[in-house]
Amino acid sequence: MRDQFGRSITYLRLSVTDRCNYRCRYCMPPEGVPHKAHGDICSLEELRDMAAAAVVCGVRKIRVTGGEPLVRRGVVDLCRMLRALPGVEELCITTNGALLESMAEPLRQAGVDRLNISLDTLRPDRFRAITRLGELADVRRGIRAAEAAGFSHLKLNCVLMGGVNDDETADFVALTRERPWQVRFIELMPMGPCAGWDRDRFVPVIRVLERCPELRSERSQGVAECYRLPGAAGTVGLITPMSHAFCGTCDRIRITADGRLKPCLHSMEEIPLRGLKGTDLTEAVRQGIARKPLGHHLESGSDTGRDMNEIGG
Ligand code: SAM
Ligand code: SF4
Secondary structure (H helix, E strand, C coil): CECCCCCECCEEEEECCCCCCCCCCCCCCCCCCCCCCHHHCCCHHHHHHHHHHHHHCCCCEEEEECCCHHHCCCHHHHHHHHHCCCCCCEEEEEECCCCHHHHHHHHHHCCCCEEEEECCCCCHHHHHHHHCCCCHHHHHHHHHHHHHCCCCCCEEEEEEECCCCHHHHHHHHHCCCCCCCEEEEEECCCCHHHCCCCHHHECCCCHHHHHCCCCEECCCECCEEEEECCCCCCEEEEECCCCCCCHHHCCEEEECCCCEEECCCCCCCCEECCCCCHHHHHHHHHHHHHCCCCCCCHHHCCCCCCCHHHHCC
């Protein structure tokens, strides 16, 4: 289905929990998220039905996200249900990788096509400092397990932060020499805990090209501008929500774990989907798509009214 500006909406980001086993400093407060009653979060079947309604409206690709999606009990079953929906062509997950060592194989068996793994640093001490609770070794084991399970073209998402990890860009880029991965540098967006951070932390990802001048431009893939080191197995992606809004070609909608459709990541607007069934549910999704705004105004801050762990990026 097309929205009122003619954009074809084919991509759903489905948040399955707002909880997480990490507390990344830019995403979550140290104490985690306020406890929600069990009934405030959609059941797996409700999430499946909402995704199915989105598929009826033209969605072809679903990304399961969170919070940390792999801490949601039953997430493997949910993935199996989503992949079985007629019309779904691609099922992806964005994860911090902490639980992948044991879950990569079951997720592959459930039909997950691709994995994005978030990784902001390659240094164990820094990893602990950024995530507050994480161990880099767990993620490294998770990455190996993902490859062994058949997720060969992994995407590694690195949020670039001035004075925190921007001295590691060349190390990240070097990972692509041997592995067929895409290392994606993402601009930090001023939301939630990082909304008031010092401006120096918000680094344009184009700086990666200054630090790695040997990178050569390739054809863009979705929101990522792509580059490759000469002869490298993998690629480097630059994702620029801050310095270059890609709203004009936005093809996505989002559904939160409490069952609200967000037509735009940075808008307050939400359409409640819980309790709706059949054509009422499909109609609500249609309305959400129709109400997608033309763009965001991130340079003056996000209006989203939620933290990133509730929406899923
Ligand atoms: N827990 C999973 C993970 O970290 O991959 C999935 C959810 S997380 C909210 C999705 C993505 O959003 C991660 O890659 C994370 O780094 C990114 N993210 C969170 N807050 C952000 C912010 N303020 N600006 C840019 N990216 C952000
Ligand atoms: Fe958790 Fe992902 Fe947010 Fe980090 S970015 S706190 S891993 S939801």
